[in-house]
Amino acid sequence: MFDYRNNLKRILNQTAGDDKSLRNGLAAIKMILGMADDGAAPEATVKTRDTAVKVDAKQVNLLLSGLADLISTPGDPAAKNTALSAIHRLTFTPNIGASYGKSLSQLEQAIQASNTTKDVINKKIFEQAMQPKEKPVRDYRKGKRYTVIRLLGGCDLINGNNQRVYTLKESQIHSLNLKSGDIVEAVPEENNPNYEATILRVVGFRKLSATEVDKISTFKYAVVQGRTGHLSVSRNIKGQKLRIRGKAVLLPVDSSQFQEGNVQLVDGSIVDLAWYDGDVRLKKNPADAIQLRWIYQVDQPKSKPVIKKKKVKAVQDEVAITKLDMDLHYQRVGIAIGDNQNEAMLEGIVNRYHGIPIPIDAFQGKKKVMENQIKDLDIVILVTAFAAHDSTWNIREFASKYNVKFAVSSSKGYQAFERALYRAAKGFPAYEGNQTIKYETE
Structure with a gap:
């Protein structure tokens, strides 16, 4: 007899609670029960009222496999092709068309109507973000x-x-x-x-003498302002003025000054500047002596889309994109996470609130490296699910030493990290714990 038990279990496990999934699952189960018989050979025999029908067990297995995959991932092209191909072959089997033609036709229409849902797309994006990046092999x-x-x-x-x-x-x-x-x-x-x-x-x-190295001054996280062709820098994201030898300077900048990559400067870009203190050009023309050291890749703020509230579905979509009432204003946010795991998704959250994400390897045991990474940050979020135990204490120590806002995300999930970012930015407790914290939304 054709052993249909495992196929039934697989279909039941993959069947969701929505109407379309239930209909597809029911049709597949009816198909199995109708074709089960006592034959042990590769071809099963299905007895009807008037005649016995031989069914290719291989095509039945392909159909069930395609349906299970389609229930799990609606709209999947490969699953649809597998199921439809099996249905066509079964239809041309003698007496199958007469006995099960209507059911097969309904099943075929349901398969063709299966479309990829928003939930499936979001699931794939999340799974891709969760996959750890391959760490380079270094000897x-x-x-x-x-x-x-x-x-x-x-x-x-x-x-x-x-x-x-x-x-x-x-x-x-x-x-x-x-x-x-x-x-x-x-x-x-x-x-x-x-x-x-x-x-x-x-x-x-090791400390170098003045004869071994030229002293360099820097102006970090400077804000570019103006229109194309007339861009300049005078302040950084903290509002501090650019000063050369104690004098405030309005420095014209151009992306052609940046030696790496083809990055265009726009109003609102964030850059680092550097210059040699002993450069004689600083007195007459600072623009010739000061160099663009780095241009940060930061998504510019976009105007909020107008959401029309016409139907219940529109309201549901609006809730799905709800944001916390938070704007980081290009603050530097250190993401203490190990081995680049989940890094892309967490950096996306920081960018969403107009922050500058800076990954910190929480598995790195060197305190000196970790201190250098943390001391220039505005906020640091520790993802304890990925951090080494000894690194946790180091991060807290350096955050306290350099007055860096600090919060802990005990989970690797999107919402846990977003809430930790909110607590740090608003000055709330680092741990959520059992206390009640109201997270305001836009």
Whole structure:
């Protein structure tokens, strides 16, 4: 007899509570029960009132498999093709068309009408965001030690004889927050011709004399203002003025000054500036001496769409996109998370509220590296589901030391992280716990 038990279990487990899913599941179950018989051969025999019908068990299995996948993922093209192909073959089986033609026709129409829902799309996006990124394989035994000499953009790596060995670009070191004197381990870059070497880790620091390195001043998180062709910088996101040798300066900027990538500056862009303190051009023309060190990739605020409330469905859609009443105003938000896990989704939440997401490797055991990452932040959110235990204490210690707003998300979920971000921005307790916190919405 055709063993239909596992197929029935699979269909029942995949059947949701909506009408369409229930109808598809019921049709599939009826099909199985109608075709079950005592035959043990690959071909099962279905007895009707007047005649015996031989059914290809392989096509039945394909049909059931396609239906199960379609119930689990409505509108899936591969599942639809599998189920429809099996139905067509069964229809041409002798006496099947006469006995089950109407049921097969209804099932075919239901399959063709199956469409991908918004929930399925959101589920796929979430699953993709949850997949951990592959960590590059690095052989730390091959790394050699060099001392960092910071440049206006990027840095030089020098060996023990004070000879320059490699020059790295700003994009390679910006997230490491390196400064002159840091001791790093690096290896030659073989896979990317655009880079000379890759830094493996920061291992120490030594103080350099004034004769070994030129002093560099920086102006971080400066706000670009003006219209295209007439952009300038005078303040940063905290409202502090750009001052050169104690004098306030209005600095014209142009994206062509930025050496890496083809990034266009617009009104509201956030940039880092750097200059050598001893540059004689600072006195006469600061624009010639000051360089754009970095341009942050920040989504510009968009005008809120007008939502027309016509039907109940429109109201439901409006609730689905409800945002918390929060605007980070381009504050730097450190996301303490390990191994880049779930990073894309959490960075998207920060961007949604106009913040600048900066990932922090919470599995990194080096306190010096973690301190350098945290000291220039405005907010740091610790995702305890991904953080190493010893790193948790380090992050709290440095957040307190540098007066960085701090909150904890005990879950890796979207809402838990969003609420932790809200508590930190509003000055509420770091832990939600059992206390009642009112999260205002827009």
